[in-house]
Amino acid sequence: MLVIHRRIDPQPVWAAELHLNFEARSKSRLRCFSAEGEDVGLFLERGQPPLYAGECREAGAGRTARVCPRPEQLLHVTCPNAFERTRAAYPLGNRHVALQVGDGWLRLLDDYVLKAMLEHLGASPENIEAPFQPEHGAYGGGHPHSRHGEEDFNSPPKLHQFGVRL
Numbered sequence: 001m002l003v004i005h006r007r008i009d010p011q012p013v014w015a016a017e018l019h020l021n022f023e024a025r026s027k028s029r030l031r032c033f034s035a036e037g038e039d040v041g042l043f044l045e046r047g048q049p050p051l052y053a054g055e056c057r058e059a060g061a062g063r064t065a066r067v068c069p070r071p072e073q074l075l076h077v078t079c080p081n082a083f084e085r086t087r088a089a090y091p092l093g094n095r096h097v098a099l100q101v102g103d104g105w106l107r108l109l110d111d112y113v114l115k116a117m118l119e120h121l122g123a124s125p126e127n128i129e130a131p132f133q134p135e136h137g138a139y140g141g142g143h144p145h146s147r148h149g150e151e152d153f154n155s156p157p158k159l160h161q162f163g164v165r166l
Helices: 082-094 112-120
Strands: 002-008 016-020 029-033 039-043 056-059 064-069 072-078 100-102 105-109 124-130
Touching: 002 064, 016 029, 016 039, 072 082, 072 112, 082 105, 082 112, 112 124
Parallel strands: 002 039, 016 064
Antiparallel strands: 002 056, 029 039, 056 064, 072 105, 072 124, 100 105
């Protein structure tokens, strides 16, 4: 089994390619297969952004694996102008929909309810098959939220501590 742990800079040569959809690229623990058929175990840092196209990871024995997004069923959304595109993006963001933003278009995973909503807003959603690489979002820094003295214990931040006065 090829075991992958560490993110490294893009490399000109790699030993294995991982063809993964967006959901698989978003997981911190995953068992999959390389394009060459080798069994692969991904053990990624928690809280990191999803794996992106062309990213390289270091595997055991100094081998390198390269990430390739697998084509998925998407909605490719176009609008007559930037205002209408913003108007279409707003309810998608409000629903926390993973969204890829391009020059004059939006892409999201295929969903017939969202497609109907976008059509109602005057957008033109079209079904396509393509790799999906959405924005990670405003809070996607991938930095740990450990507290002083707890460096080995990486947990989500405590957003609300009810009953505590600061």
